[in-house]
Amino acid sequence: MKTLVLSIALIGLTRLCFGQSNLISYEDMKYILHNNLLHADTFLMSKGYTLKVKDDKKKTREYTLAIKGGTHVDLTLRADGKRLFIDLETNELGQYNLINNSISQYINKAGSTADVQTYVIKDLCSIYITVNDTMPYDPMKRDYDMQIVADKSVTAIN
Secondary structure, eight states, X not given: OHHHHHHHHHHHHHHHHXXXXXXXXXXXXXXXXXXXXXXXXXXXXXXXXXXXXXXTTTXXXXXXXXXXXXXXEEEEEEEETTEEEXXXXXXXXXHHHHHHXXXXXXBOTTTOOSSEEEEEETTTEEEEEEEEEOXXXXXXXXXXXXXXXXOTTOOOBO
């Protein structure tokens, strides 16, 4: 009986850990910011994202991930020289919590306003998070827009 309970708990913990494997974490952001669009493309495809739009002239790529329950994660990557910019739009609370819990100690109170939370991570990036109500209004869902701007010293590796 004890081994059965332990086995069920272990399986549940494993499913919980791998349940968020499709979501973008802080470590994933660091990887994407330090690598070029081709590496980011391969990485995001392996996480289950689908390429929605690819524009080689403007050096932009858009990815989407549909999640059960009608939620989604949309990710836009833009290369400007050797720097990458990330725009992450989602209505998945788990995605917001995954990133927000990782960067909460880096909040920039002077740069934050009532509408925009600003986080500055030294030698990596600045993150601007906007939280809005959904249209049509649903008290259980919110739209989260995260703009990740790489620091000047962070360049993509070919």
